[in-house]
Structures are given as structure tokens and as C-alpha cells.
Amino acid sequence: MAVEIEQTPNSPRSESSSPPVAIEARGIGKSFRLPSHRIDSLKERITTFSNREFRELRALHEVSFDVRRGEFFGIVGRNGSGKSTLLKILASIYAADSGRVRMAGRLAPFIELGVGFNPDLTARENVELNGVMMGLHRDEARKRLPAVLEFAELEEFVDMKLKNYSSGMLVRLAFSVMIQSDAEILLIDEVLAVGDASFQQKCADVFHQMRDSDRTVVLVTHDMNAVEHYCHRAMLLHDGIVRADGDPHEVARDYLRLNFEQAPTAPGESGGTADVILVDAQLEDEAGQPATTVESRSPLRLSAVFEARRAVEGPTFGFALANADDIQVAGLGLQLEAGLPDRLEPGQRVRVSGAIENRLAPGRYVVKCWVHRNHNYANLVLHAPHVLDFVVFGPDVTGVVDVTHDLRAVIE
Amino acid sequence: MSAEPARLELQEVRGPSAIGGGSRRFFDLLWLISLNEFKKTFFGTFLGYVWSLMRPLLLFAVLLVVFTRIIKLGGEIEFYPVLLLFNLVLFGFFQEATGAAVGSVLAQEGIVRKTQFPRLVIPLSSVMIALFTLALNLIVVFVFILAFGVDPTWTWLLFPVILALLLVFSCGAALLLSALNVRFRDVAIIWTVLATVLMYATPIIYPLEIIGPSFLREVLLANPLTLIFEQARHWIIEPAAPSAVAAAGGWLHMLPAIAIYIAVCVLGVWVFRREAPRIAELL
Numbered sequence: 001m002a003v004e005i006e007q008t009p010n011s012p013r014s015e016s017s018s019p020p021v022a023i024e025a026r027g028i029g030k031s032f033r034l035p036s037h038r039i040d041s042l043k044e045r046i047t048t049f050s051n052r053e054f055r056e057l058r059a060l061h062e063v064s065f066d067v068r069r070g071e072f073f074g075i076v077g078r079n080g081s082g083k084s085t086l087l088k089i090l091a092s093i094y095a096a097d098s099g100r101v102r103m104a105g106r107l108a109p110f111i112e113l114g115v116g117f118n119p120d121l122t123a124r125e126n127v128e129l130n131g132v133m134m135g136l137h138r139d140e141a142r143k144r145l146p147a148v149l150e151f152a153e154l155e156e157f158v159d160m161k162l163k164n165y166s167s168g169m170l171v172r173l174a175f176s177v178m179i180q181s182d183a184e185i186l187l188i189d190e191v192l193a194v195g196d197a198s199f200q201q202k203c204a205d206v207f208h209q210m211r212d213s214d215r216t217v218v219l220v221t222h223d224m225n226a227v228e229h230y231c232h233r234a235m236l237l238h239d240g241i242v243r244a245d246g247d248p249h250e251v252a253r254d255y256l257r258l259n260f261e262q263a264p265t266a267p268g269e270s271g272g273t274a275d276v277i278l279v280d281a282q283l284e285d286e287a288g289q290p291a292t293t294v295e296s297r298s299p300l301r302l303s304a305v306f307e308a309r310r311a312v313e314g315p316t317f318g319f320a321l322a323n324a325d326d327i328q329v330a331g332l333g334l335q336l337e338a339g340l341p342d343r344l345e346p347g348q349r350v351r352v353s354g355a356i357e358n359r360l361a362p363g364r365y366v367v368k369c370w371v372h373r374n375h376n377y378a379n380l381v382l383h384a385p386h387v388l389d390f391v392v393f394g395p396d397v398t399g400v401v402d403v404t405h406d407l408r409a410v411i412e
Numbered sequence: 413m414s415a416e417p418a419r420l421e422l423q424e425v426r427g428p429s430a431i432g433g434g435s436r437r438f439f440d441l442l443w444l445i446s447l448n449e450f451k452k453t454f455f456g457t458f459l460g461y462v463w464s465l466m467r468p469l470l471l472f473a474v475l476l477v478v479f480t481r482i483i484k485l486g487g488e489i490e491f492y493p494v495l496l497l498f499n500l501v502l503f504g505f506f507q508e509a510t511g512a513a514v515g516s517v518l519a520q521e522g523i524v525r526k527t528q529f530p531r532l533v534i535p536l537s538s539v540m541i542a543l544f545t546l547a548l549n550l551i552v553v554f555v556f557i558l559a560f561g562v563d564p565t566w567t568w569l570l571f572p573v574i575l576a577l578l579l580v581f582s583c584g585a586a587l588l589l590s591a592l593n594v595r596f597r598d599v600a601i602i603w604t605v606l607a608t609v610l611m612y613a614t615p616i617i618y619p620l621e622i623i624g625p626s627f628l629r630e631v632l633l634a635n636p637l638t639l640i641f642e643q644a645r646h647w648i649i650e651p652a653a654p655s656a657v658a659a660a661g662g663w664l665h666m667l668p669a670i671a672i673y674i675a676v677c678v679l680g681v682w683v684f685r686r687e688a689p690r691i692a693e694l695l
Contacts (some may be wrong), residue, residue, distance in 0.1 A: 042602065092528040100425075101425040129445070
């Protein structure tokens with residue numbers, strides 16, 4: 001694993017002009033105490049005497065980095081790598097156990113869109129409230145209303161209560177509030193997969209503008225496309241440690257490599273024997289290039305390579321797609337092509353590729369994978385709970401599946 | 413870059429705290445959130461304000477019938493009905509403020525976990541909302557007071573002192589309860605019971621003087637609310653009634669109540685400040 005600490009020379013912002021540091025983090029550490037039995041009532045506190053053991057979970061360890069003004073900085077890492085904890089420390093939501101953070105400029109104190117919106121208030125009231133949360137004066141916040149509404153294209157709905165907004169409208173409003181605040185530093189946690197296609201385009205434009213503006217943006221994401229697209233620099237966190245910091249393309253590659261290293265080494269969860277490992281998996285676009293976003297209804301082109309460590313008789317390959325709520329939306333199983341011997345020899349590789357019909361509602365999905373022997377689901381050889389993730393973008397649909405139909409409504 | 417504005421210099425990020433983000437933002441947020449929440453209750457529903465007034469008035473009507481027709485508790489007191497209403501509205505404020513505050517931090521989980529938000533605003537806005545309600549209810553109460561023929565005296569001008577004492581005590585209790593409830597989720601349940609106990613441990617429906625010198629009286633006098641309510645009665649409704657000092661039997665006897673009052677406030681601030689940085693993790 002390549003560990004880079006300093007910016008790579010080809011990063012456009014590392015020229016001699018070198019703008020001042022906007023965020024300086026030094027040696028940040030954070031641990032959570034996970035009691036083996038959490039005491040959360042007075043009754044238990046009084047009645048429980050022993051049992052004060054806990055497990056110490058180290059979320060961040062000696063994390064140091066600088067973000068320069070105007071930089072678009074990506075933080076990537078697998079689930080549980082500590083990236084959200086880091087963001088919360090930067091945003092003063094969590095207190096760090098050690099180390100210190102210094103910042104230059106005003107920070108938009110949100111890490112998720114739409115937090116602090118009150119559904120019982122109108123857009124007008126919410127924009128004011130949100131503005132004040134960001135540290136604006138009340139009248140400054142009010143003055144910003146027209147610009148916010150214009151960007152969100154919600155002028156007609158200014159006096160509608162947010163509970164009557166659609167989710168797409170909410171996201172537009174939230175995004176708009178965030179970018180129209182003139183905070184110098186923005187912390188953003190996974191927002192790129194929001195809204196319909198045209199609004200996405202608009203957000204993409206804004207991100208491009210931000211990339212070139214004086215604003216400092218810290219983006220936490222799984223989406224390597226976004227990292228490679230927008231970020232000047234990126235940092236890879238793994239188990240709370242900085243694994244790489246530098247050129248976004250390289251960091252994105254490190255991230256993907258890390259994903260594959262990890263996936264097959266975690267078969268224990270379900271008792272897989274790891275006689276087969278997954279060596280590569282990706283979604284591809286039509287040109288065969290790796291993709292992490294797919295437009296709704298266009299097919300998912302999956303390509304995965306397995307390698308047998310030991311002989312496996314009658315292998316079955318299973319894939320499942322789970323949405324952000326961890327609901328398995330679709331699953332499929334396949335065997336080696338007819339005509340091939342139904343057996344894998346040690347060292348043999350299997351490529352699974354092709355297109356999957358895409359009826360997925362827009363959102364984030366995780367691909368899971370299993371391999372069984374003897375065509376029997378009881379004989380688990382490999383279980384990789386997180387092979388890759390991708391985002392389906394497109395117009396909002398109701399439910400988890402985007403069905404087509406030829407229903408018609410006529411008057412009888 | 414030579415004329416760098418001061419705010420663009422690196423400044424220590426201090427992490428989450430009770431007030432975090434400057435006092436102006438704090439007060440703006442407190443005001444806006446309380447006002448919005450208040451508007452929601454009062455203008456959101458057709459009978460919003462009427463309902464909030466109905467509660468003390470109904471309780472008042474029931475207690476009035478019970479204690480003047482059935483148990484003749486306040487027969488001796490000239491303005492017993494108004495005193496009862498006055499006490500109920502004041503105690504209603506305390507009960508509403510603390511009752512809403514105790515679960516407030518949990519209820520605002522989203523804000524606490526996902527924004528840098530001055531935590532103190534959350535319980536205090538519960539108190540503010542109760543204060544707005546009290547202000548409206550007091551208008552009605554004073555109409556009653558005048559209608560029943562209570563003569564206004566100059567001591568009415570001292571009413572803000574009563575309100576301030578009650579407000580500070582409510583804030584102290586609100587901070588203490590809301591912070592404890594994050595750690596121990598049954599505090600909210602315990603408090604609903606305790607608040608009822610407290611209502612009977614305060615001379616609200618009965619006058620203090622019916623309890624002769626006894627241990628029970630000492631207990632009631634150790635309740636800070638008892639002294640506040642006695643003083644309010646003396647100043648507003650019935651100048652002939654003993655003041656708090658007289659009721660307690662001298663300054664010295666007020667010490668337990670004063671100590672508890674200060675303890676609740678200091679403890680509230682201390683516990684809340686101590687817990688504030690960690691609230692987001694405990695949710």
C-alpha cells in the first residue's frame with residue numbers, strides 16, 4: 001500500500017502560490033467506550049454493581065492533515081473507517097480525545113443536508129432558522145431567502161410547510177441553503193446522489209464552481225467518481241489511521257484496492273472457508289470503464305473475478321443488491337457455463353460479467369457476494385458483504401423498485 | 413494576502429459545548445426556535461391558545477368545586493378561588509417547562525448529532541415556550557383577580573421578582589433534568605411522578621397555615637417553591653397573608669429552601685456543561 005503524506009506535485013493547488021491553511025488537524029484521536037452492557041437507566045445504575053466492563057473502540061488515531069484555502073478535499077474510507085467521526089470532530093459535534101483542530105474562517109456547521117429543518121415551518125421560516133444556525137444575523141438570513149429559493153427553484157412554495165414538500169424538493173432546498181450561506185468552509189457528508197437528474201447536474205456545476213472558488217470544501221464520500229472529479233486532494237482513512245493522502249486518483253485506486261483486500265478476508269462472519277476469493281469487482285459503463293454511478297433504468301454492467309485457492313466442486317456464485325436501508329432488493333445466482341467442467345481447480349480464475357436489468361429506485365446500493373460449493377447454499381465458501389457500492393441516479397420513484405407498466409386510466 | 417481579515421486566521425476549534433458558536437447566535441437561536449415552536453402550538457391548530465388555557469382553567473374549576481363545596485379547604489381565605497387559579501397557573505409554568513425540557517435533548521437528536529448546535533438552547537427553549545404560555549395565561553389570571561375584587565397594591569410591581577425566581581429555578585431544573593435524561597432514560601418517567609409529588613408539596617390547593625408546626629411543615633418549607641408561592645400570595649392576592657419570611661418563621665428557617673434552590677441551579681449548570689460535549693455520542 002502506497003502511503004503518501006504530502007501533496008503530489010501534480011496537484012494544481014500545491015504550486016508555489018500555496019494558499020494559507022484553512023483547516024489544520026494535528027494528532028486527532030478518538031475512542032468510544034462500548035460497554036458490554038450499556039446502562040442507560042437510573043434503575044439499572046442503582047441495581048447493577050458489577051459489569052462495568054467495556055470495550056474500547058479506537059475510531060481515530062493520530063490523524064493529522066492540512067487543508068488549504070480553496071481546496072476541495074476528499075475523505076474516503078470504508079464504513080467504520082472513522083471518516084464520519086473525523087467529520088463530526090471537525091464540525092464540533094464530537095469532542096476529540098486528543099490532538100487539536102484549528103480553522104480559519106466560518107464553518108457551515110452541517111454535515112448532512114436538511115438537518116435542523118422543522119417540517120412544521122414554511123420554507124421561509126426554515127431558511128431563516130438555518131441561516132441563523134450557520135451564524136448569520138437574522139436579517140442577513142432573511143435577505144438570503146430569494147437567492148436560496150431561486151437556486152432551489154422553489155419560489156412558488158415559499159410559504160408551504162416543509163412537511164408537504166416532496167423529498168426531492170427538500171433536498172434542493174437544503175442544498176441551496178448550504179451553498180448560499182457564505183461560510184468559508186463546508187463539510188459535506190455524501191450528498192451527491194440527491195435529487196433528480198437535472199438538479200444533480202446543477203449540483204455538479206456548483207461543485208465545479210466551488211472547486212475553483214476560494215471556498216474550502218471537505219467531502220466525505222464512498223463515491224470515487226466524485227472524488228476523482230471534484231477533489232484537488234484526497235485522504236484515505238482505514239481503521240482510524242491515515243493510509244494515504246494526496247492525489248485523488250491514486251487515493252481512489254488505493255480505496256478500491258483496500259476494498260478487495262478486505263472483502264474476502266472477512267468470510268468468518270458467515271463461516272465461509274475462503275477457498276475462493278474475490279480478486280476484482282467493478283461496475284462498468286458502456287465503454288467498459290469503471291463506474292460508480294448508473295442512471296436509473298440503464299443496465300448494471302457487473303464484472304467480477306474470483307480465484308480458487310483450493311478445489312471447489314460445483315461452485316455457485318450469488319450476488320445480491322442491498323439498498324441504503326440494507327434491504328436486499330434483488331439477488332441472483334449462477335453456475336459455471338454449461339459445457340465447462342463443474343469444478344474449480346486451485347489457481348483457476350472465474351470471470352463473471354454481463355448486464356443486470358436495472359429496476360432500482362434511485363439511491364445508494366451495495367453489492368454483496370457469496371460462493372457456495374456443491375450447489376448447496378449450506379456450503380458457504382465465500383461471503384463478501386460489501387463488494388462494491390454504487391449510486392443509481394434519476395427521478396425519484398415511490399418504493400424500492402422502479403417498475404414499468406402499461407396501466408391506463410379511462411372513464412367508463 | 414497582506415491585509416488578511418482576522419477571521420481568516422487559524423483559530424482553535426474547541427469542540428462541542430453548551431453555548432458554542434458565540435452568544436449572539438445563541439440568543440438568536442433560542443429566540444427563533446422558541447418562537448417557532450410557540451407559534452406552532454398556538455397558531456398551528458384552530459383552538460391552540462384556547463386549549464392551553466383550558467387546562468389550568470378546567471383543573472381550576474374542578475379543584476374549586478372540590479375544595480369549596482366538598483372539602484371546604486379554602487373557606488377561611490377571602491380570595492381562595494383566585495389564589496387557587498393564580499397558583500395553578502404559576503405551577504403550570506414550572507411543570508410545563510421542566511416536563512418539556514426533560515426529554516428535549518433526546519427529541520432534538522437530529523440537530524444534536526448532525527450540526528454544531530449550542531446544546532443549551534434546547535432545554536432553555538422549552539422553558540421559553542412555557543414562559544410565553546405563562547404570559548398569555550397571566551393576562552386571564554389578572555382579569556380574574558380584578559374581577560374578584562382584589563385591590564391592586566404597589567406590591568404588584570414586585571411580581572417580576574417572583575417570576576424571575578421561578579424562571580431561574582425552572583431553568584436550573586430543566587438543565588439538570590435534560591442532561592441526566594440523556595444518560596438515564598428513565599429520568600423523564602421519574603420526573604412526571606416527582607412533578608406531581610412536588611405539586612402537592614407546594615401550597616397550591618391548600619394554604620400553608622392549615623399545617624401546624626410539625627415535621628411535615630418543615631419539609632414543605634424546605635421546598636423552594638413553597639416560599640416563592642407564599643411570597644407571591646402575600647404580594648399579589650392577599651397582603652394579610654404572611655410573607656415568605658414570616659411563614660418560614662424567620663430568615664434562618666429559609667436556609668434549607670435557599671440551599672436547595674441554589675443547589676439545583678448550580679448543579680443544573682454544572683451537570684449540563686459537563687455533559688454537553690458528550691451528548692452527541694450518548695444519543
